[in-house]
Amino acid sequence: MMSKRTAKKFLQFSFLPLAIFTIVLIVPFVNGVYYTFTDWDGFEATKLVGFDNYVKSFQDPTFWATLRFTGLFVVVSMVAVNAVAFGLALIVTSKLRSRNILRTFFFVPNLIGGVVLGVIWQFIFNSALVSIANKYDWELFKESWLNDTNKAFWALIIVTVWQSSGYMMIVYITGLISIEQDVLEASQIDGASPVRTLLTIKIPLMAQAFTIALFLTLRGGFMAYDVNLALTGGGPFRETELISMHIFQDAFANGNFGTGQSKAVVMFIVVALAALFQVTISKRYEVQR
Amino acid sequence: MSSRAHLGKRITFFVGVILAFAYVFPFFLVFVNSLKLKYDILKNPLSIPTTITWDNFQQALEKMNFYRSLTNSIIITVLSVSLLIFFSSMLAYYLARTKKKHTKYIFLILVTSMIVPFQALMIPFMARFAPFVSWNNRGALIFFYIGFGTALSTFLYHGFISNIPTEIDEAASIDGASDLVAFWKIIFPMMRPITATVAIINALWIWNDFLLPRLVLTDESQTLPLSTYLFYGQYSIEYGQAMAGLVLAVIPIVIFYLVLQKQFISGISQGAVK
Numbered sequence: 158m159m160s161k162r163t164a165k166k167f168l169q170f171s172f173l174p175l176a177i178f179t180i181v182l183i184v185p186f187v188n189g190v191y192y193t194f195t196d197w198d199g200f201e202a203t204k205l206v207g208f209d210n211y212v213k214s215f216q217d218p219t220f221w222a223t224l225r226f227t228g229l230f231v232v233v234s235m236v237a238v239n240a241v242a243f244g245l246a247l248i249v250t251s252k253l254r255s256r257n258i259l260r261t262f263f264f265v266p267n268l269i270g271g272v273v274l275g276v277i278w279q280f281i282f283n284s285a286l287v288s289i290a291n292k293y294d295w296e297l298f299k300e301s302w303l304n305d306t307n308k309a310f311w312a313l314i315i316v317t318v319w320q321s322s323g324y325m326m327i328v329y330i331t332g333l334i335s336i337e338q339d340v341l342e343a344s345q346i347d348g349a350s351p352v353r354t355l356l357t358i359k360i361p362l363m364a365q366a367f368t369i370a371l372f373l374t375l376r377g378g379f380m381a382y383d384v385n386l387a388l389t390g391g392g393p394f395r396e397t398e399l400i401s402m403h404i405f406q407d408a409f410a411n412g413n414f415g416t417g418q419s420k421a422v423v424m425f426i427v428v429a430l431a432a433l434f435q436v437t438i439s440k441r442y443e444v445q446r
Numbered sequence: 447m448s449s450r451a452h453l454g455k456r457i458t459f460f461v462g463v464i465l466a467f468a469y470v471f472p473f474f475l476v477f478v479n480s481l482k483l484k485y486d487i488l489k490n491p492l493s494i495p496t497t498i499t500w501d502n503f504q505q506a507l508e509k510m511n512f513y514r515s516l517t518n519s520i521i522i523t524v525l526s527v528s529l530l531i532f533f534s535s536m537l538a539y540y541l542a543r544t545k546k547k548h549t550k551y552i553f554l555i556l557v558t559s560m561i562v563p564f565q566a567l568m569i570p571f572m573a574r575f576a577p578f579v580s581w582n583n584r585g586a587l588i589f590f591y592i593g594f595g596t597a598l599s600t601f602l603y604h605g606f607i608s609n610i611p612t613e614i615d616e617a618a619s620i621d622g623a624s625d626l627v628a629f630w631k632i633i634f635p636m637m638r639p640i641t642a643t644v645a646i647i648n649a650l651w652i653w654n655d656f657l658l659p660r661l662v663l664t665d666e667s668q669t670l671p672l673s674t675y676l677f678y679g680q681y682s683i684e685y686g687q688a689m690a691g692l693v694l695a696v697i698p699i700v701i702f703y704l705v706l707q708k709q710f711i712s713g714i715s716q717g718a719v720k
Contacts, residue, residue: 174592174596175537178597181589182567182597192569253459255463256462261704262470265473265703273695273696276678276688280685382657383657404565405568414569
């Protein structure tokens with residue numbers, strides 16, 4: 158009787174969602190890993206080829222370049238986004254009367270998709286800044302930043318900070334307001350300066366917010382595609398291609414499904430390891446309350 | 447308040463205002479230029495328009511098929527989010543209330559799956575689902591969103607349900623309500639706050655998603671981000687029109703945000719911290 162009811166409950170409540178989840182996520186994932194060990198060409202796989210696809214992927218010098226570029230992008234964007242976002246959170250949790258309207262402004266870019274943000278900034282870097290720089294003889298922007306690999310990297314960082322700092326700001330705000338008021342009052346009575354309070358009380362007590370925000374920016378950095386596509390399109394000379402775009406190009410533009418999928422599996426492993434590493438480190442700094 | 451604290455407050459205010467200005471300036475720039483003639487834009491993108499023209503908007507509305515893509519975006523987002531809420535709330539209820547080994551494993555798999563980047567799936571994904579996609583690409587896209595969204599939504603609901611006392615379920619069961627009735631009549635209405643969070647997080651993601659729709663949708667079923675991108679690519683020489691297209695792409699979600707601002711902020715802070 159009881160087991161019949163539990164079986165019924167399983168079917169009613171969880172069968173469909175679990176079936177859809179399995180079809181959409183698990184099946185392609187298992188399939189995808191399997192394909193990398195075959196001669197799969199996008200349509201059929203006739204035989205197993207061992208690690209050939211992985212060997213080929215790592216023999217591709219552009220893949221190494223992409224990995225380096227992506228690694229640099231992830232590290233720099235993590236630092237920049239979180240530093241800015243934490244600053245914004247401090248501003249909007251201060252006693253300013255204008256804090257709510259400021260928060261609204263900081264959050265707006267986050268509402269809009271990366272593609273639209275990317276083309277907005279493409280206009281700014283390619284046209285607006287160039288025309289202003291020529292008018293006022295401003296050397297830095299005379300040539301579009303997007304035509305130079307190094308400057309295009311910083312353009313990507315700027316747009317990413319602009320896009321994601323509002324979201325991470327919310328995470329930090331949540332952390333900051335979760336700190337008990339009496340702890341802060343006690344430190345004030347003890348005569349701690351605001352900087353001291355921030356460093357020795359606030360930050361350790363909200364370490365969990367850092368764990369979350371760092372994790373989200375790490376993952377976001379590895380998965381970045383929209384801004385990359387709309388801002389630089391991978392150019393100049395495919396030198397600003399992040400890993401997502403590299404995989405997309407390899408598979409869908411050049412038809413290399415075998416290596417494309419192997420690179421995607423490599424990407425998954427890198428993301429998983431990096432996230433595991435970051436979360437383990439961050440957790441160590443969290444104070445148990 | 448001491449004068450030093452007062453000074454600190456003023457500096458904070460000053461920095462905040464400058465930053466806020468920097469954050470909205472790109473939008474302002476786009477808006478101003480959408481009202482200008484091409485010649486004026488090229489001459490000085492910073493200038494205030496001398497003659498205001500709405501022509502750019504008329505052209506952009508037509509060329510990017512604005513109403514069609516807006517409708518597509520709304521249909522796809524609303525259906526996907528509703529179905530996600532429907533399925534993941536039930537799944538979460540089942541997983542949270544059935545204390546068995548298998549439910550623990552299922553939950554663990556769901557949580558772990560959140561680390562898998564879409565890029566790691568997309569190639570076999572497109573090969574496998576090509577027939578489904580060509581049969582009904584909007585339907586397929588909604589189906590995919592349910593699959594990809596299940597993990598996070600279920601996770602959020604799971605956390606919330608764990609805090610609802612089981613006595614409520616037991617009382618309903620004693621009153622003779624079936625599991626489904628008890629869930630939809632009693633439990634689900636209690637979860638309104640987390641439902642709002644799930645709705646907003648998923649709506650933002652699906653509304654702005656680009657890569658998956660780009661792979662799945664055809665010309666007629668384009669969503670707003672897709673048509674904006676293609677339109678910009680084709681008409682970026684016509685600066686005014688391109689800018690008008692961007693303004694059109696930004697407006698719907700910004701209005702939505704300004705109306706529901708409180709829910710957005712609380713939704714995101716709950717969704718992120720869980």
